[in-house]
Amino acid sequence: MWMPRVILLIVGLNTVITLGSVVFGYLYLRPDKSAGVEHEQQAGEAPLVQDPENYVFYPVEKIVVNLRGEDREHYFVLDLALQGDAKQSVSAFKQADLLVRNAVVGSLSTLPFIQLRALSLIDLQSRLEADLRKSFSAKGLDIPFTSVLVSKMLVQ
Known part of the structure; x- marks a missing residue:
């Protein structure tokens, strides 16, 4: 038991x-x-706090760029997202859509296919952001975004 x-x-x-x-x-x-x-x-650094509610993202989809290659034409398709302040109105992004498309096509179509293919994602984002800022400044417009994000990329 x-x-x-x-x-x-x-x-x-x-x-x-x-x-x-x-x-x-x-x-x-x-x-x-x-x-x-x-x-x-x-260490004397301020704590990095990123609250997603402080930002708004506006998509700019399907920007197609034709590129000349050595033996044939290539194309490059991008989907971008413009990151802006949450206080920024969506209508400001909608108005900037055509200018963004124009600046991206103008910036990337001058590059040879091999050079564009060799760019890293971070380099591409930096280049696009700088070119977009120049384009907006040249036209005397307010820049509605704080950064440019590449959300999709297709190189053919």
Whole structure:
């Protein structure tokens, strides 16, 4: 009769040890997020907080650029997203759509296919952003975006 009690005691002890190890693992082995904030503040840096509600994204879809290659013509298709302030109205982005398309086509169509193909995504985004800023400034228009993001890219 004492054997079922011993088995019950062992099963109960195993359950307590398992639950204890799960709680221990959760409390003591997880990364401490507050330590990273304290480390950043000690280093003299302001904590980087990006709230997605502070931004609005406006898509500019399917910009097609024809490129000359050595033996044939190529095409380059881009989908962009313009990142702006949440306070910025969507109508400002809609009005800028045609100018953005024109500036992107003008900027990229001058590049040879091989050179455009060799650009990294970050370089392409930087180039487009700089060219768009120049284009808006040349026309005396306010720049409705803070940055340009490439959301889709197809090179053929």
